[in-house]
Amino acid sequence: MFHIVIGQSGSGKTTLVKERFLTEPTEIYEDIIPLTRSGDFIALGKYGIDKRTEGTDTLPYNAAPKIKQQLKRLKGQNVVLEGDRITNPGMLQYIEALGEPAKLYLVKCKLATSMQRLRAAGSTITPAFVKATKSKARNVFLEYGGRFAGEIIDTDGGEDRGRP
Numbered sequence: 001m002f003h004i005v006i007g008q009s010g011s012g013k014t015t016l017v018k019e020r021f022l023t024e025p026t027e028i029y030e031d032i033i034p035l036t037r038s039g040d041f042i043a044l045g046k047y048g049i050d051k052r053t054e055g056t057d058t059l060p061y062n063a064a065p066k067i068k069q070q071l072k073r074l075k076g077q078n079v080v081l082e083g084d085r086i087t088n089p090g091m092l093q094y095i096e097a098l099g100e101p102a103k104l105y106l107v108k109c110k111l112a113t114s115m116q117r118l119r120a121a122g123s124t125i126t127p128a129f130v131k132a133t134k135s136k137a138r139n140v141f142l143e144y145g146g147r148f149a150g151e152i153i154d155t156d157g158g159e160d161r162g163r164p
Helices: 013-020 064-073 089-098 111-120 127-144
Strands: 002-007 026-030 034-038 041-044 078-082 102-108 151-154
Touching (some): 002 013, 002 127, 013 102, 064 089, 089 102, 089 127, 102 127
Parallel strands (some): 002 078, 002 102, 041 078, 102 151
Antiparallel strands (some): 026 034, 034 041
């Protein structure tokens, strides 16, 4: 099954991935792209590297073709994808075409919460950028949430299956 985690910058996507999926010791290894294994889960990108950005944020912005090749190779396994590089209709269409069972998680919080988290981590990302990532993730979720057993997780106050 593919677990797809999207949301605005600073919403807690990486934290969710670590707490929900990467609960056992991690091992980073190279395939088509870098991957992180934890128990039965394989996450795209590098986790546990003591940097603010982990997961697909460790891949170049032009990595989409390699991500797609990697996903095809990982069919039938428990795969976790998270971040801005996979938050686009083209990637979700590709995943849908693979026919692999998938679940889409939208991680959201208030803009002020994102900004507070980002500043605490030393990020210089602007509120305008966070708003753009929030809109992008929301639009992708509205289009694909119904097809991929969508779940909304509000990190300001627990899980919320309400409006994106």
